[in-house]
């Protein structure tokens with residue numbers, strides 16, 4: 287179980303956020319900030335004359351990728367970029383794998399699309415059974431969609447439906463969702479409503495640095511309980527959290543016992559416990575499901591195994607070969623629907639898309655056959671160690687943290703006080719843009735607002751699961767040079 291620093295403890299110490307689903311604001315989340323800052327200067331062209339796409343930055347068309355192989359992307363201007371982030375933590379087996387292309391073509395020879403409520407396909411059945419098997423059947427059904435956002439949206443709707451069908455008495459008053467401050471769960475209005483950006487107000491409180499994990503977890507459980515009490519415990523549908531926070535907080539693993547404690551609070555109040563593993567799941571943090579690491583402490587845990595009621599996955603499921611996400615549903619929730627309407631009220635035209643499922647099946651087979659999750663753990667440790675050795679002492683590196691192959695570097699103006707740079711300095715964006723320059727040749731994922739929704743710069747690394755030790759050296763060398771080019 288990865289440790290967290292007191293800085294991260296402070297992040298989570300005040301992060302329980304009530305978000306009444308009905309009247310939540312469309313909070314400004316850092317993906318917006320990311321797009322603001324990420325539109326690269328690298329070979330960008332004025333978009334108005336050359337593109338009809340509504341690009342992230344209207345006035346800029348990003349460099350055009352013309353070829354890819356393994357870890358590398360090649361652009362029309364001759365640049366060769368090491369993709370150290372798998373795009374947005376997606377392309378987890380590398381680019382242009384002929385085996386996945388073959389699987390896609392084979393599926394196209396069978397059927398390219400059929401409407402899921404009318405027809406089943408072997409490809410979709412296989413994705414679903416692979417996912418349910420991976421939880422030992424605790425998550426007993428799967429709803430397959432095309433993105434992480436859609437999986438979250440479906441989860442929120444299913445949580446509500448669960449309470450409308452709960453026996454012996456439906457609980458129609460449950461309309462609210464609790465999420466954490468500084469979280470991101472997607473970009474539709476529903477999923478955006480349960481994401482939140484706000485200040486890490488306790489970051490400098492020295493007392494948090496001396497709290498034991500147990501005290502800290504107890505404090506968080508109390509905060510969540512207080513939130514339930516203030517909303518009216520029987521009005522809450524669910525609490526939703528990222529198992530390992532991704533770009534929004536900059537790769538923060540939970541402290542041991544955190545998930546167990548949060549689930550206990552939910553259970554006590556009869557609310558559902560939703561884990562969003564769109565970014566941290568499907569192997570990215572070293573196990574198929576990030577939540578399973580709650581029980582992997584050497585003593586096999588004082589905290590027990592924590593299985594969510596609902597779980598979302600996406601990015602690593604299809605590795606970018608096709609858009610695919612999924613909602614995993616605990617048998618406890620399935621039981622309620624089975625004894626109720628016997629149907630999920632939500633549906634989408636492209637659910638269970640056969641070509642996306644065929645791609646995902648092949649990707650997952652490759653991950654299994656090549657024992658890539660073991661590689662994620664080994665290379666992840668190496669990456670974290672190497673980043674710490676090379677950049678840990680840098681005057682502007684406030685923290686280096688992560689798990690598996692999801693690592694974040696947080697940049698600060700003052701190492702001693704952890705004061706962030708002013709947002710106008712655009713530190714993360716500058717490092718990202720520098721990485722794209724020919725001397726550096728690396729793609730780094732920039733995030734801003736990890737401190738208060740506006741300030742707080744991070745660079746996230748999320749390379750492919752099959753990287754080698756030599757690749758780790760390339761990543762660390764290029765990332766270090768890009769950081770030093772901007773910050774000295």
Ligand SMILES: Cc1ncc(COP(=O)(O)O)c(C=O)c1O
Pocket residue numbers: 374433434435436438470471472473528532533562563564565566600601611
């Ligand atoms: C934790 C989390 N949830 C949901 C989403 C939304 O997924 P998508 O962009 O596939 O819609 C993301 C995307 O980054 C994410 O990191």
